[in-house]
Amino acid sequence: MKKLISVLLLLCLVSLPLISLGDANVLNVYNWGEYIDKAVITNFEKEYGVRVNYSLFSSNEEMYTKLLSGASYDVLVPSDYMIERLLKENMLQPLDKSIVNNLDGLYEGVTNLSYDPDNTYSVPYLWQSVGIVYDTTKIDPAKMEEKGWSIFLDPEYDGHTYMYDSERDAFMVAFKALGYSMNTENSEEIQAAYEWLRQMDKAVHPAYVTDEVIDSMANGEKWMALVYSGDGAYILSENEDMGFCAPQDGTNIAVDAMVIPANASNPELANRFIEYVTRYENALMISSEVGYASPLTAVLEELSGEGGDYEGNDAYMPRAGYEKDEMFHDNETLKKQLSELWIKVKLHE
Amino acid sequence: MKSFFRMSYPYILWIAIFIVAPMVMILLYALSRTGNSTLTFQFTLENFTKFFRDATFMRVLFTSLRIAFLTTVFCLLIGYPAALFIANLSERAQTMMVLLLTLPMWINMLLKTYAWRGILLNFDLESEMKVFIGMVYDFLPYMIIQIHTAIAKMDRELLTASYDLGANKWKTFRRVTLPLSVPGIISGITLVFLPAVSSFVIPKLLGGGDYVLIGNLIEIYFLQAGDWNFGSAISLIMALIIIASMWLTRKLDRSEQEA
Amino acid sequence: MKKKKTLWDRFASGYLGLILLFIYLPIGYVVFFSFNESKSLTNFTGFSLRWYENMFQDSTMLQSIYYTVVVAVIATVVSTVVGTIAAIGLSKSRKLIRTIVLEVNNLPVMNPDIVTAIGLMLLFISVKMQLSLVTLILSHITFCIPYVILSIMPKLRQLDDNVAEAAMDLGATPWQALIKVIIPQIYPAILSGALIAFSMSFDDFVISFFTAGVGINNISMYVYSMKRYNPSVNALSTLIVVVVTLILILVNLIPYIRDKKIKKEEP
Missing domain, CATH: 3.40.190.10 (Periplasmic binding protein-like II)
Structure with missing residues (x-):
């Protein structure tokens, strides 16, 4: 054991100069x-x-x-x-x-x-938008298009929903659903978005997830999830039941x-x-x-296009030039405020 | 013999530089106005009052303490017998067992937690149960190894003497083995409880995002919200509460030993 | 020495077997899915070695193994030596000093990694030290020593001072008393401290991220930064399991073979 350790140590020391050379x-x-x-x-x-x-x-x-x-x-x-x-x-x-x-x-x-x-x-x-990946065998595409973001308030999907655990993306959904700009600093609009998210929390009891959502949706574990379009493209290519919707209420282009x-x-x-x-x-x-x-x-x-890797994949190509879509602006104060509210949403307060 | 105490000097110097100095900077952040760095120091206590004024933060802290406490209890209950049984094996088998318990710790924690997610998908369990399985899994080896170290190589003659004096197995365990293993238990508890309070990745991945924990909160303030001042204050409050609870544990340990 | 197996012994081995099963269940899962054909972590679609091919073509990943091992070995050796010396010294220190140092010693164990990480980063910035492999190793040593001390202290508390005193009365120098009397008695604790230190260093992400220099990634940094799960990390973990298992077998086999040789040579 001692010999082993000393040999390892010697090897490390000898190779140190090799890698730190710039x-x-x-x-x-x-x-x-x-x-x-x-x-x-x-x-x-x-x-x-x-x-x-x-x-x-x-x-x-x-x-x-x-x-x-x-x-x-x-x-x-x-x-x-x-x-x-x-x-x-x-x-x-x-x-x-x-x-x-x-x-x-x-x-x-x-x-x-x-x-x-x-x-x-x-x-x-690379670039992307944010949208909803959903199981077309469980949710009618026409209904999805019609309801847009407000589908997250529909108690019919209680227990069948993933929400991305990021204050930025969650509040974007709420702001857009309410018809506001996602860069708003108006405190009434922020409060309204907070209430919207609390209502969502009560209505569908989403599981708040991050990247594990990709594998889970590819396996069809739940009916719908908020995802980045690039991840949506992967999910759609793995599971043909899945569809992608970028709501008409507008979304985030990143x-x-x-x-x-x-x-x-x-x-x-x-x-x-x-x-x-x-x-x-x-x-x-x-x-x-x-x-x-x-x-x-x-x-x-x-x-x-025809024969391409993502032919017929609705999630691959983000929508561009749509007037209700926006990009995030750098605003640290707003980000902090939303972070704090988001914690409260997740605590079901 | 007495001169041995000088041997701690290098380490005291080390912690002064690498532990105390960084913590002083964190303390300065906690005591200065939000948005300020230590360079433009403006004294304030508002980071601390903010914490205590909002019940959310206290709730989060208590959830974390509760999860860490229960994790520690489970680890102790499951780990103690294991350590005891290992100590009864042959010396070579003991080394082997300790290495076998250590090996999984070298596989990335995130990967193992993803694996648990996959495994537990096949079982219909409460999310809280899943969180505890993941937490106990991650911390159990530390508890077993610490207790085992304390019992291993314990003077066998003590046990023989106890039997010779007519004590049965149970009595020997209670009067000899258990008291001797207390230091190992304490250090096992330290190694499980302290890191468990601030861990949050396992509860997040296994609990379906249903857990907001103090470690999570601190990370959010340091990284997402970019508010190092408040993040520092939360971590200091947490550290103080933990130190107080550890101090209580040690008091109990002492009274136990005296009894 | 062989005793008959009692019911109690059977229960004990059964219990330990269950513990090992519990500990190795997710490891087995990771190994199993490293041979999966698809990217999925929950759905086994067929046997394939593509993630192994992928791993060996990924220079960033291979480099991360190298950095992880280098840092873990150096940090373990240094922290074990420093920690052992410090623990022995502390056990002979005045109670007040000991209490304070041990309390401070607990800070890195208790602080969330992000706090330790930012604290160390601020320290390096304030002394104008460029982040590099050196700052990474210093940071690892810093959070590893507390684990070594926490492992050794309990054993020192059990130790009988009189033995070392007696050795010195009989003419041993303090150094000899240390090497010949104290260290052998606490050896298992030193070993378990070293093992825990190695594991902590091996698995650390946050502190490494903020204290490593440009271009230095370890395995955890690789795993945590994945924008999307890359099953090659399963292949990588399998590789670690295999290598460590081989080392374990070797370590256990060498004394066995040596014993046999000695027996053969004996007439």
Whole structure:
């Protein structure tokens, strides 16, 4: 046992210097877990003769807190509202458009959005909307379309419902159901949305879940669930009974985009990486692997068109340009207020 | 012998840097106005008054304490006999058992909890029952190992002497084994109860999202709401309550030993 | 020495068997589903090795195994040594000092990981230390030592001071008394402390996330950051189970083989 330990320790010590060596040919990418086709990274490494140091995060807020420590990454993939915050705090640098020169193919619905009006700082990576995945053998699609978000208040589905456990998404549903903006700061509207969610809690007693909802709905454990469209696309491809509905009341359109932090140590290579990921064949690999919508028109057409991976899959292609759909804005005070109310909803108070 | 106390100096220095200093920063956050960092310190007690003014927070804390307490009791009731039986095995078998109990701890907790979710799907159980199965599962090895360490290598002659004096098995257990294992029980309780109060992933995944626990709340304030000040205050209040309850346990331990 | 198995002994082995069954049920589940054809965690659709292929092609995942093991081994060795020395020292300290230190020692065990993590991150920022593998290892040592001390203290309380005193009266130096008398008596407690420390380090997510440098992921960071469940982590867990089992078998077999050899060599 003692020998074993000392051998292990020696091995570790010997290999320590090997990994802590930094060099100019390293690109530090910080992305969501399971959000890429790994071959894209390997191919990039080969094409440019560099090494990609790939790190993972599971929420925008985690990533932001980590950045506060002064950690220096070259490419980040945060969501829209987080890019808005990073820009407000001067934490990003403009892209080098002489390198990232392939933005013509971007889908109109995901360019020049309010968080970065002329895409000076960001290039969309993947995007999605929020909707309801439901069992078409249990819920009539016509009824689903007609009722929209208010179906979450229907006691008929008591015990058969999943609600996504995030104050942001839950309140979005309530605001949209009531016809308000999901970025409202009006305290009466917030109160009304809170009451709406409490009513939902009483009416359908939802199970509050996060990512476990994907497997559960693919297995048909409940009748309906609030999901991101990208996850919906996966569920629909696994279980043909499932349908997807983006309610006419309006929903959240979310974009995850690539940006370069101001303190990046290798901005040139970062620009090259962004250009590389935006090429048709690479964007195709990523979107096909992950199931979230690509920002490239040609990829969207390929994957949802005839013979594509997501042909006939209602969840893959998010709705764009619908006037009632919105994006989140960065508003920490509002987020905190909603977090506190959401806790109360879950406590059935 | 007396000079051995100097051996604790390096560690005292270590905790001063790596435990006390960070906790002082957390304390400063708890005592400053929301939104402020320690750099622009503005003294306030509002984070603490906010906690006690809103009954929600107290309710959440008590739910967490209740779950942690019951988890500890179950672990003790299930773990004590196990530790006792292991101590009666041959020395090699004892080492083997301890290693077998440790091995599952090296598999990621989240994965094991997902596995429990899958397994328990086949059984129609109350969600509270599922939560306790998951919690006891996660903490049981710590309890068994701690108690076993205390009983193992206990002076066998003590037991023989007790039998020679005419005591039966039960009496020997009560008068010899049990008192000697008390330090192990206390440290087992510490290793289960303390982390159990702030754990929330297992209840969340197995309880159908029906549980808002204090660890969850603290995480929400630190990450989702970005309010480190209030998050710090909650964690300090929780720490104080736990320290008080541990102090009570230790008092009981002492009176037990005197009896 | 062989005794006849009594009913009580049978009950005892039955009980331990049940405990092991309980402990290994989810492990078996994870291993089973690592061979699943589909991504599902609840529905076994057919046998396949695709998640193993996936794992070996995923350099981020393989790297995470490496970092996990390196950090856990170093943190365990350092925290076991420091913790043992500290615990022996504390057992001889004045009661007030001991009480205070042990109370502080409990803080990392009791604090939610996020508090320890943010606290350490703030510490590293305030002394201008770039997050790296070093800060990660320092943090792991910090939260591992308390477990080692908590394991050793009870055993020290049972210890008979007179034995060490006697050794020193007989001319042993304090160092000899420590190595030859005290350590052997608390050895099982040191071992169990080390095992718990290793497990804590191996499974930590939150503290690692906020104290690791750029580009450093451990297994838990990989698992928790998955935007969608990737069954390759089941394959990874199976690999860990297999490796550890092999080590266990080896460790148990070596003394056995050695015994046999000695017996053979004896005329």
